[in-house]
Amino acid sequence: KFGDEKLIFTLIKKIAHRDGFGNFLAEGVKKLAEKWGKNSINFAIQIKGNEATAYDTRLLPAMALSFMTADVGAHHNRSWTINDDIKENREEIKGKAKIVIMYQHKRPLLDQLGVCRFPWVETKMDYDLYAQFYSLVTGIEATTNDLLLSSERVWNLTRCFWIRENPGFDRSWDLPPKRWTEPFDDGPIKGKALSYEDYNKLLDEYYELRGWDLKGIPTKEKLKELNLDFINL
Incomplete structure (x- = not known):
């Protein structure tokens, strides 16, 4: 019961x-x-074997894409985009992938630095300060762009790990369960929900911006660009 x-x-x-x-x-x-x-x-209600955290994303395309492509399975801590969905028209598909990728580089970067993300989330702390802190602590001069590039490298490296460990890995691993296509049955968005056509459009745009092929596999060109061309997929 x-x-x-x-x-x-x-x-x-x-x-x-x-x-x-x-x-x-x-x-x-x-x-x-x-x-x-x-x-x-x-x-x-899972993606890549991880149960989705408690947010209903059936009409939140950016947040849905965040869950779909998170490197730990469906979880909000990699890319929190609900506010952006609401501000930018929650029914609009186009342009949401760019927002998701931005957060997927910024939020995990804080994990790489070993710092709490709440000063940035709650107070919008300037990312340039993190670059300054990193440079002072390590003695290695780095700009914000340097750190974000490092985060992009980690994201692609993790994707390659998924592919290596799961033969046959493709875009189907990024698609949500059928339940996510069922319309809301009450409230102001009654009768609405994203469709599999919408989810695939989100993935197409996301993969293109990432430099991955239509199966969601990083291209050789992208890996070379990130100095990850030692990886053989």
């Missing part, structure tokens, strides 16, 4: 100890749905 908090606590313990049905749940909803069958994969 949905909302049964006693059952939730029971399942948490079973998952932690891989006890009975908890052993299946411990593998995540993707593997559970694949094992269960009966088209249940259509209702597994």
Whole structure:
């Protein structure tokens, strides 16, 4: 029964100890749905095996694309774009990929530097300050663009790792579950939702800006540009 908090606590313990049905749940909803069958994969709210964090992105194209292409699976911490979706027309597809990529370079960069992202998120701290801090601490002169280029290299390197570890990796890994195409059934956006055509348009624009092919694979030219041409895909 949905909302049964006693059952939730029971399942948490079973998952932690891989006890009975908890052993299946411990593998995540993707593997559970694949094992269960009966088209249940259509209702597994996950991408790349990671369950989506608690935001409904069915009419938030930039945020949906953020979930779809995040290097850890569907998670908001790689690219937070809900505000941009609302400001820039939440039903508009074109131009959202550029916004997503910008955040995918900026937010993970803070992880690379080992600093909290909240000063930037909450106070809009100037990124040039991070470059100055990095230069002072390491003795290596670096501009903001240098750091963002490093973040882009990491993003592409991580993508290559996904491809190496998962034979047959292609754009299907970036597509959301069918559930994400179901229209809202009430409220001011009743009857609306992004379609698979919309999701594929988002990916097409994203891949083009990234320098990846239509399967979502970084091109040799892009890898060479980033000094990652030692990678053989």
